[in-house]
Amino acid sequence: MNILTVNLLFSTLVFWIAAKLYLLPRLHELRPRSVLLPILLLHAFRHLGLMFLAPGGTYAGMAPQFAYPAAFGDLVAALLAVAAIPAVALNARGARLLVWVFNAEGTVDLIAAITLATVYGAAAHMGPAYWIPAFWVPALLVTHYITFIVLLRYWKERPNPASESGRGKERRIEERRAARRER
Numbered sequence: 001m002n003i004l005t006v007n008l009l010f011s012t013l014v015f016w017i018a019a020k021l022y023l024l025p026r027l028h029e030l031r032p033r034s035v036l037l038p039i040l041l042l043h044a045f046r047h048l049g050l051m052f053l054a055p056g057g058t059y060a061g062m063a064p065q066f067a068y069p070a071a072f073g074d075l076v077a078a079l080l081a082v083a084a085i086p087a088v089a090l091n092a093r094g095a096r097l098l099v100w101v102f103n104a105e106g107t108v109d110l111i112a113a114i115t116l117a118t119v120y121g122a123a124a125h126m127g128p129a130y131w132i133p134a135f136w137v138p139a140l141l142v143t144h145y146i147t148f149i150v151l152l153r154y155w156k157e158r159p160n161p162a163s164e165s166g167r168g169k170e171r172r173i174e175e176r177r178a179a180r181r182e183r
Contacts, residue, residue: 002123003123004123004126004130004133004134005123007133007134007135008114008133008134008137008138011134011135011137011138011139012137012138012141012142014138015138015139015141015142016142016145018142019142019145019146023035023146024146024149027146027149027150027153027154028154030154032088032150032151032154032155033088033089033091035146035150035154036084036088036099036147036150037085037088037089039143039146039147040081040082040084040085040088040099040102041081041085042139042140042143043077043078043081043102043106043140043143044078044081044082044085045078046074046075046077046078046081046106046140047074047075047078048074048132048136049070049071049073049074049075049078049132050071050074050075051071051128051129051132052066052067052068052070052071052129052132053067053068053071056127056128057127057128057129058125058126058127058128058129059124059125059126059127060125061124061125062122062125062126063116063120063121063122063125065116065119065120066113066116066117066119066120066122067122069109069112069113069116070109070112070113070116070117073105073108073109073110073112073113074109074113076105076109077102077105077106077109080098080101080102080105080106081102081106083098083102084098084099084102087099096151096155099147099151099155100151103144103147103148103151106140106144107141107144107148110137110140110141110144113133113137114133114137117133
């Protein structure tokens with residue numbers, strides 16, 4: 001039995017349960033931006049995957065066939081998340097496309113890293129980087145899933161430049177006030 005595999009699967013289950021209890025039932029109430037910005041901020045920390053290449057970050061013998069693709073795949077995902085943050089925050093025209101690119105690359109990177117770690121026996125050499133696949137990767141997997149749901153079900157409309165200012169914002173505030181009065 002590979003303990004790292006158990007940790008990865010169990011942590012994924014726990015993150016999935018948390019999402020199922022607290023976020024997924026409310027997705028229809030939330031604006032895509034409200035869900036995606038925290039997820040993108042979380043993924044902006046994927047630069048920490050470079051730890052697989054840092055001296056002392058892993059034990060000797062870590063297969064470069066795993067370490068390099070995992071580290072640089074995480075870095076690319078972090079850069080894409082950082083690029084998407086202002087676009088989503090400002091409701092920019094290309095925001096949805098940036099989130100799609102980030103989510104596709106980030107998901108493929110995690111699947112590839114898990115596969116390469118298995119093929120090259122990386123678990124035995126994780127050392128201080130053990131927490132990445134045991135805790136961090138499960139959180140990332142679940143948030144990628146949530147992002148796909150938002151992209152496919154809840155972020156259908158084209159960006160509206162007035163949505164964050166002017167009449168659009170005033171209308172949204174008035175709708176919230178009316179909803180509170182009805183309660």
